[in-house]
Structures are given as structure tokens and as C-alpha cells.
Amino acid sequence: MILGLYEAHLPVSNLQQSIEFYSKLGLELAWRDEDTAFFWIEKEKSWVGLWQGEEHKTAYHPSLRHIAFRVSYEDLRESVKWLQTIEIEPVPFGKRDSIDPFVRPNQGNASVYFNDPDGNSLELMCFVNVPKNLKNISNKLSIEEWEDLVKEKN
Template sequence: MIKGLFEAHLPVSDLEVSISFYKNLGLDMAYRDEETAFFWIEKGMSWLGLWEGKEVQTPYHPSLRHIAFRVEYEFMKQSLNWLKERNIEAVPFGTREKIDPFVRPYQGNASVYFNDPNGNSLEFMCSVPVPNHLRNHASCTLDEWEVLLEDKVQ
């Protein structure tokens, strides 16, 4: 029976630059050799492998060069500041123009996106409570979502 995801991999052009970037995200290195580095996402449970090589030239597509890190809801509310403190710029997702964390009620999650130095798409993602009356609501910013939740309580 599947229990979770143990590993994921991304291509990089400069392993040293990438190691520095992922350490800046707070990940601990698990293993390293000349062409690869592995970082614990959850120690002993899941890790991310970075592979230096020409594969980094593969054009971005979410099925090939994307990782979503699970975070807590409270962290999501501070994620833009957290990224900014580390000199990492958030980026809009898809056709969105805003970089703010946003909620997908139909999926029950919130996300904010950013890129690593190699153009790999990274995402912070958390679960959000979705009352029945909001299940079909359109995607909106996390701030807008919190207003919608407060309106129902009052």
C-alpha cells in the first residue's frame, strides 16, 4: 500500500548554486556527490534530488519540472514575506497576474509559486477548510478567502 512520496528529482545547471538555494529554503542535505545532491524534505521520509546536467535545458512543463512543498496554513499567510527575506521572488501561477497566495476551493488548497535558479517551478501548498457553501467558489487570494470565511461566521 502506498504511504506517501519518498523522492522527487529536478535538473540543475550549477549544483553549487542550487545547493545554496535549497539550503536557503531550510532543507537539510542528506547526500551529495559530484553531480547530485539530495535534500530532506521530511527527514527519513521524503527527499528531493538535484541532478546537474544538460537535462536542465528541457523546457519547463509542470509534469516535468515542478515540486510542491506542503506547508501549514499559518505559514502560507506569511509566505510572501518569508520568501522576500530570502531574496526569492514569488511568481504568478499560469494566467494569474497576482503573486499572492491563492485558494482553489474545489481542491481545498492554497498555493504560492516561485522558481529556483534553474527555472524549476516550486510551490508552497497547504490544505484549507472549505465550507459546503464555498465549494464551487472561484479561485481567490488567501486574503479574499479569509474574508469569505469571516462573512459566514458573522
């Protein structure tokens, strides 16, 4: 029945500024009106709606103001450099100090985080194939630590 995610929405304070930001990410503007814009994440499959209004003042919480974009593992490895080339600064996740991508072996995924101009939390994320003997690791590992660990266990 369910084939995937069709849309997600974020509040913004300045629609034009947000259109410029999301365009820098390579997303295609699908349509806009006076206070709303939609960008294709995957053309004709999924999009993100940006809604200008006072709601951008809502305190951040991942259940309210967060979107993770799916990327390949190879692209995630290069994501910090890519973000910086388009003048977007990655941010550390949670209690981490590093902005570099990290792996969550117990969840089978890897991420890097950044914010849009309104502080909405955005994430580049990919699936990671985790060998059975490493699935119990709950620590967040840097890509380098992860790759070293996988080589060591093989």
C-alpha cells in the first residue's frame, strides 16, 4: 500500500530567502504562491513544502522541524565539502563536537546535519550495510572509525 513519503513541510520566515537556500541544495522548485513554495526532492515522487508565517518561531524539535534527505554513502562521505562549497555550514549532531558524517551501526544508517536559514534541522542520510556482529554497537562512529572497524572485522 504505502510506497514512500510524498511530502513534508517546514515553516519559514522569508520565503524568497528559503527558495534561494533550497535551490542551492539542487532541489527543483515545483511551484510557489505568495507564502508557499514546494521543491521536488525526487521529481514527481516527493517534495518539501515551505510555508512562510509566524510558525517559524515554534521551538525546534525533531518531530516538528526536521527533514532527512536520502543520499548515497559515497555522497555522504563528501557531504561536508559539498555543503561548504555551496556556503552552507554543517553542524554537530546532539552532543557530538564534530560536523563530519557519522555512522549509527545499530540503526544501519549514516548522517551529516545542517540548518536552513530558519533553524530547521536538515540531514543528509544513507543506509549502511552493517554486518550482524556489529549491529549491537550503539555508539556514533565517524566514517573513518566505521570503515576501519569493518575492515578489521573482515
